[in-house]
Amino acid sequence: MPAVTNRPINRKVVLVAHVTRMVGPEHFRIEEEPAREPGEGEVVVKTDTLSIDAFIRTSLNDEEGLHQQVPVGAAIVALGVGRVVESNAPGWDVGDAVSGPLCAQTYATLPTAMLQKIDPARPLSTYLGALGLTTGLTAYMGIRFVGEVKAGETVLVSGAAGAVGCMAAQIAKVLGARVIGLAGGSEKSAFLTGTLGLDGAIDYKGEDVDKRLKALAPDGIDVFFDNVGGELLDIALDNIRERGRVVICGAISQYNDQKHVRGPSLYLRLAERHARMEGFTVMHFAQHYGEAFAQLGQWLAEGRLTMPEQLEHGIDAFPGALRKLFEGGNIGKMLVKP
Ligand SMILES: NC(=O)c1ccc[n+]([C@@H]2O[C@H](COP(=O)([O-])OP(=O)(O)OC[C@H]3O[C@@H](n4cnc5c(N)ncnc54)[C@H](OP(=O)(O)O)[C@@H]3O)[C@@H](O)[C@H]2O)c1
Secondary structure (H helix, E strand, C coil): CCCCCCCCEEEEEEECCCCCCCCCHHHEEEEEEECCCCCCCEEEEEEEEEECCHHHHHCCCCCCCCCCCCCCCCECCCCEEEEEEEECCCCCCCCCEEEECCCCECEEEEEHHHCEECCCCCCHHHHCCCCCHHHHHHHHHHHHHHCCCCCCCEEEECCCCEHHHHHHHHHHHHCCCEEEEEECCHHHHHHHHCCCCCCEEEECCCCCHHHHHHHHCCCCEEEEEECCCCHHHHHHHHCEEEEEEEEECCCHHHHHHHHHCCCCCCCHHHHHCCCEEEECCHHHHHHHHHHHHHHHHHHHHCCCCCCCEEEEECHHHHHHHHHHHHHCCCCEEEEEEC
């Protein structure tokens, strides 16, 4: 018989087998155990909300990929927000709101060095979406410092109805650019031109992207903010203007088969048009976190940015929510509330 404990029970999503293609229920199982007692300098956090990010998929391969790999038997990596329910760290009190790498579980025992205190006056999920490292901050760094978007320029964003894309498109609009979004399906196109107020939208699943892009931007595009890669990257390269910039934020179309990543075949357009292509991760711009955070917070308060949230409920919903990112099943930020 298991020992009786009065500790809170942690339910966590554990990796059962590495993933070679699409994630499915067969790759995960739920385990229960008492939440570990906090050591010196540690706290126990009760998870409020988890961020469903594309990078989670790239951490589930059987070999080194873009990110550190999750070992079989370990909890799935995930960023989250929550409240301290037990503290063994001076200055960290029960009730404090925090964000950090909580993993896909209902309670996390972590050193405070891995956590950040957040303002409980805002909905905590804001720190995963509009003000989140992997969402708002990523979009800000890519648009400002890699794409160097200027007023009057034409910007194309792929994955524009998703979390990063939706923020990148809106930030480019706030900076005075003309913005066209690429997304799958007519509902998402309507979201881009309606809710987000973009200047144009292309349904890459139902329309001839090159033809539509040439109609919407006959003089070409100055900046392509790419979340998707593959064929769409080639079409954008073909339409890039003199001195244009291609921002490689991600390539979600390639994450399910990273041994056979499709690279761009039209990269010589960069030479022809004195254009450049530059990749980045948000972590390369750590020196700008403070600025990005303050600026995004101000634009949010002014109502110039919006971040729709798609909430899935229960820790058991985590694997299905992750899969939805790869099937286009989300608009805005995908979150799980365990
Ligand atoms: N560089 C960085 O530091 C950094 C940080 C965070 C995220 N990222 C990158 O940002 C991108 C977006 O991530 P996110 O977490 O915000 O996810 P997201 O955009 O909220 O969700 C992913 C979206 O990608 C689209 N998609 C999925 N498979 C596709 C395919 N085969 N072809 C075309 N579109 C596809 C789907 O929309 P449709 O319905 O439109 O297909 C889906 O809704 C990812 O590439 C991610 O790796 C980079």
